[in-house]
Structures are given as structure tokens and as C-alpha cells.
Amino acid sequence: MSIDVDRFRSALEAEQVRLRHALAAVNHEGSLIEESGDLAVGSGDHIADSATDTFMRELDEGLEENAEHILEEIVGALRRIDDGTYGVCVVCGRPIGEERLEAVPYATLCIDDKRAQEQP
Numbered sequence: 001m002s003i004d005v006d007r008f009r010s011a012l013e014a015e016q017v018r019l020r021h022a023l024a025a026v027n028h029e030g031s032l033i034e035e036s037g038d039l040a041v042g043s044g045d046h047i048a049d050s051a052t053d054t055f056m057r058e059l060d061e062g063l064e065e066n067a068e069h070i071l072e073e074i075v076g077a078l079r080r081i082d083d084g085t086y087g088v089c090v091v092c093g094r095p096i097g098e099e100r101l102e103a104v105p106y107a108t109l110c111i112d113d114k115r116a117q118e119q120p
């Protein structure tokens with residue numbers, strides 16, 4: 001199998017930049033909000049001024065930790081691209097699948113192992 005690694009590298013690097021901006025916005029209490037628009041929400045909806053306080057609280061509580069976690073995953077994925085192990089499930093060693101990588105470019109598990117992990 002041959003996946004287009006360069007395409008995923010670009011996607012990962014773009015996501016890395018986006019998350020760093022989002023984290024910077026959280027850490028600087030909205031100073032970057034106007035510039036970066038909808039940052040991490042991803043909906044493209046304009047955030048009304050009245051909603052910004054709530055939005056920033058949610059960012060403080062959830063996103064910062066989550067974004068840092070995802071950033072780590074992205075760094076790991078970029079490393080696997082360099083190693084030549086990108087796109088291979090870390091549990092079973094089978095290809096993760098290009099469709100899944102398009103949805104989650106930093107995925108380390110194939111869909112079967114991901115589902116198995118999510119079982120209660």
C-alpha cells in the first residue's frame with residue numbers, strides 16, 4: 001500500500017499551526033481572537049460578543065488540555081512520517097486506512113483496535 005504521506009504531513013502541519021494559535025489565544029485571554037476568527041471551534045460561525053465570555057471559559061476548561069494532547073499526537077505522527085511507520089496501526093501492524101487518516105491524520109490505531117479500546 002502507498003499512502004500520500006506528503007499530503008498528510010501538510011494536513012498535520014496545518015493542524016499543528018491552528019492548535020498553537022488556539023492555545024495562544026487561550027493563554028492570552030482573547031488577544032488573538034479577532035485575528036484568528038473562529039479558531040478551534042471549526043464551525044465557521046461568527047462568535048457573538050455576548051457569547052465570547054462563555055466561549056473563553058470553555059476554552060480554558062477543556063480546549064487547552066485537549067489541544068496540548070492533540071499537539072503531542074501530531075508531533076508523534078510527524079515523527080512516524082519521518083520514520084516511515086506512519087499509517088500503520090501500533091497494535092496490530094495493519095494499515096490504518098487512508099479514509100481514517102483523512103478524518104484523524106494523527107491516528108495510531110486502525111478502526112478495529114480503536115473500537116476495541118473504546119469498549120467499556
Ligand SMILES: [Zn+2]
Nearest residue numbers: 089092110113
Ligand atoms: Zn489495529
